[in-house]
Amino acid sequence: MKKLVILFLTFLIVLTFATAFAISAQTKSTENKTNHIYIDPGHGGFDGGAVGNNIYEKTLTLAIGLKLAQYLKRTGFVFSLTRNADFALAGNKRDDIYKRVALINNSEAVLYISIHANSFPVQSVRGAQTFYNPLFEENRELAIAIQNMLYVADPSNKRLAKAISGKYLIDEVAIVGCLVEVGFLTNPEECDKLSTNDYQEKIALMIYMGILSFLEKYGEI
16 A cells, blocks of 8 residues: 555656646747657557557557657647558568658657567566667667656666667667667566556656656757
8 A cells, every 4th residue: 555655646746747847848849849759659550560468569559659649739749650540651561660760850850759569488578668779869868768757657667778779760760769668568467557548648648758858958959
């Protein structure tokens, strides 16, 4: 019971900061429309991505991406989505990834978030995690800001933001951003949580708050 009270109070504190961040962000985005954010819900169409308990990654990433878009919309941000329904951007996985990168790079967006869900042969492996291209310090700071907020959604998750290379979607995007793996669909408990609207809403909120925290530090990118 004590643990639940602590978690509840922590969440209330976070929401208070979120409101303050949101007001600041709304003012900034009204004054200057450069805070254009590109949301990339991973997979889609023929490419279902990871799967667990009949939950497909493509469905989960779209649900969270659309919820994130609503948070951005409510506070005056300009946003784009690589997809807003269950479809692929090309006829094969390689061209689909190329198209996503091209859409982001050819836009006026200054920041991107690519949303995915993870899988692993060992079912006990779990936890949301952010990944970033270490070429720019801003990528690291954004990934850390979002990872810190994801900890609020699941305090048992001890994962840290991680630099990676060798992934086209991360290596070739020319603007600030990171990839968010929202959890492991191969972990039964985490998969069950991710399948609920409430937890999807919470993850979207944490990503949003991470973005606001980053922008509070860096302002216009």
